[in-house]
Amino acid sequence: MxxxxxxxxxxxxxxxxxxxxxxxxxxxxxxxxxxxxxxxxxxxxxxxxxxxxxxxxxxxxxxxxxxxxxxxxxxxxxxxxxxxxxxxxxxxxxxxxxxxxxxxxxxxxxxxxxxxxxxxxxxxxxxxxxxxxxxxxxxxxxxxxxxxxLILADEQLKLIKDMMPDVKNVGILYSTSEVNSQSGIEAYENAASKYGITIVTQGISSSADIPMATDSLLKKVDCITNLTDNTVVSNLPTILDKANKAKIPVFGSEVEQIKNGCIACVGIDxxxxxxxxxxxxxxxxxxxxxxxxxxxxxFNAGEIVINTKVASDLGITIPDSVQSSASQTFDSVASEE
CATH class of the missing domain: 3.40.50.2300 (Response regulator)
Incomplete structure (x- = not known):
């Protein structure tokens, strides 16, 4: 056979x-x-x-x-x-x-x-x-x-600091059932003090928790940064809608999130x-x-990706140094096209 x-x-x-x-x-x-x-x-x-x-x-x-x-x-x-x-x-x-x-x-x-x-x-x-x-x-x-x-936390926090010099509190939404998110949070917490940043986390147990958890987190932070958390990324439109209304930028973890409305990332291809x-x-x-x-x-060859439309909508000026080092730049949001 x-x-x-x-x-x-x-x-x-x-x-x-x-x-x-x-x-x-x-x-x-x-x-x-x-x-x-x-x-x-x-x-x-x-x-x-x-x-x-x-x-x-x-x-x-x-x-x-x-x-x-x-x-x-x-x-x-x-x-x-x-x-x-x-x-x-x-x-x-x-x-x-x-x-x-x-x-x-x-x-x-x-x-x-x-x-x-x-x-x-x-x-x-x-x-x-x-x-x-x-x-x-x-x-x-x-x-x-x-x-x-593995999340490039140090590089991501540097990008956030370059774009938001006065940033103090960076929020992370994560699923408590995903061990990959636990390691991502640990990486961010280990790198945060270097940039004078405090990591504020908000756990969820399911997609149903996303709206309330997002509202709660947005009250405590200057911006949100995403992990590669599957539950969170699957609910990105809800998170972005709430964050945009609050004028709080959301930094992504890879290029698709930037296409869909996150402001920037040092992400994995x-x-x-x-x-x-x-x-x-x-x-x-x-x-x-x-x-x-x-x-x-x-795979640790992270690339800077930015969305100039999102930055403009949020009133954030992207430094020339960031724009010149970006491997990809988007000037629109995929969901709005």
């Missing part, structure tokens, strides 16, 4: 539907054909970009959808119970590789395959250690590896992050490497 290879890609930060059956192992396919499943935790642009980059990375390594690759997507809609069910469904098949993109889906996929020999590849996981994927020495704790999107992950997955699928022996990789 021809062996099937299925790569589960857990996208925390978007996809379509479908579950694939199959059987296989962690070495390369005997006939060079692969089946890939993509599990996504939430619907937002960061994760869409991650998925796009992931497939690009595979293609660049000779694994291309429609040729030697079949792809099926699943989206849990930011619901952990659904996420776990999808992961369990995928894990019940003898898939060759599970790539989990974003922390919640990565944890679901990892937990679902602990008793199997299925390798797991993750991406958009802020802290592999807090997520439980590596030990204190950053060694993989199982047949799992991937890429991290999630297409590039996904691409990096795809190349790692290709090595595993081809049998050139094993997940358990492949160290996780970080």
């Amino acid at each position: 021809k062996m099937k290879k299925v790569l589960m890609v857990g996208l925390s930060l978007m996809c379509m539907a479908g579950v694939l059956a199959g059987c296989g192992n962690s070495s390369g396919s005997s006939d060079g054909n692969y089946e890939i499943g993509i599990l996504q935790f939430a619907n937002h642009g960061s994760l869409d970009n991650c998925r796009e980059g992931f497939l690009q990375g595979l293609k660049e390594e000779g694994i291309e959808e429609g040729k030697n690759l079949t792809v099926t997507y699943k989206n849990s809609g930011s619901d952990m119970a659904t996420d776990n069910q999808i992961a369990s469904s995928f894990a019940s098949k003898d898939y060759d590789l599970i790539c989990a993109i974003a922390t919640p889906s990565a944890q679901s996929a990892y937990n679902a395959t602990k008793d199997k020999d299925t390798p797991v590849v993750y991406t958009a996981v802020t802290s592999p250690k807090l997520a439980g994927f590596v030990d204190d020495n950053n060694k993989n704790v199982g047949n799992i590896t991937g890429t991290s999107d 999630y297409v590039k992050l996904g691409n990096q992950t795809g190349k790692m997955a290709a090595k595993i699928l081809k049998g050139e490497a094993t997940a358990k022996d492949m160290e996780f990789e970080t």
Whole structure:
């Protein structure tokens, strides 16, 4: 019987539907054909970009959808119970590789395959250690590896200080159930004193908490900065609407948030992050490497992105030094076009 290879890609930060059956192992396919499943935790642009980059990375390594690759997507809609069910469904098949993109889906996929020999590849996981994927020495704790999107807190706070010299209190909304947000907050708190800034946090347990939590936070801060928190990013329009009315700027964590109305960020390019992950997955699928022996990789080449329309609407002047160093500049808001 021809062996099937299925790569589960857990996208925390978007996809379509479908579950694939199959059987296989962690070495390369005997006939060079692969089946890939993509599990996504939430619907937002960061994760869409991650998925796009992931497939690009595979293609660049000779694994291309429609040729030697079949792809099926699943989206849990930011619901952990659904996420776990999808992961369990995928894990019940003898898939060759599970790539989990974003922390919640990565944890679901990892937990679902602990008793199997299925390798797991993750991406958009802020802290592999807090997520439980590596030990204190950053060694993989199982047949799992991937890429991290650790927040560039120091660089982001410098950007905020450059644009708002009098800033004192920077707010962060976060989901108490997402361990990736805990590591992001820690990074901000460690860097804050360097800039004379106090980090003010506001936790939420679900999307329903966003309106009230945002109102509460806006009363205490000079601006808000986003993490890569999936629940928060999925509710960005609500947050921006309230912040704009209060004339409080919201700094994003990646380019899609700037397109959609955040003022600026030193952020990660999630297409590039996904691409990096795809190349790692290709090595595993081809049998050139094993997940358990492949160290996780970080992506720390942050880029400044600004939105001049948002700055103008809020009455904030972007310094020439920031404008000249920006890799991308937007002069409109996508949702208003």
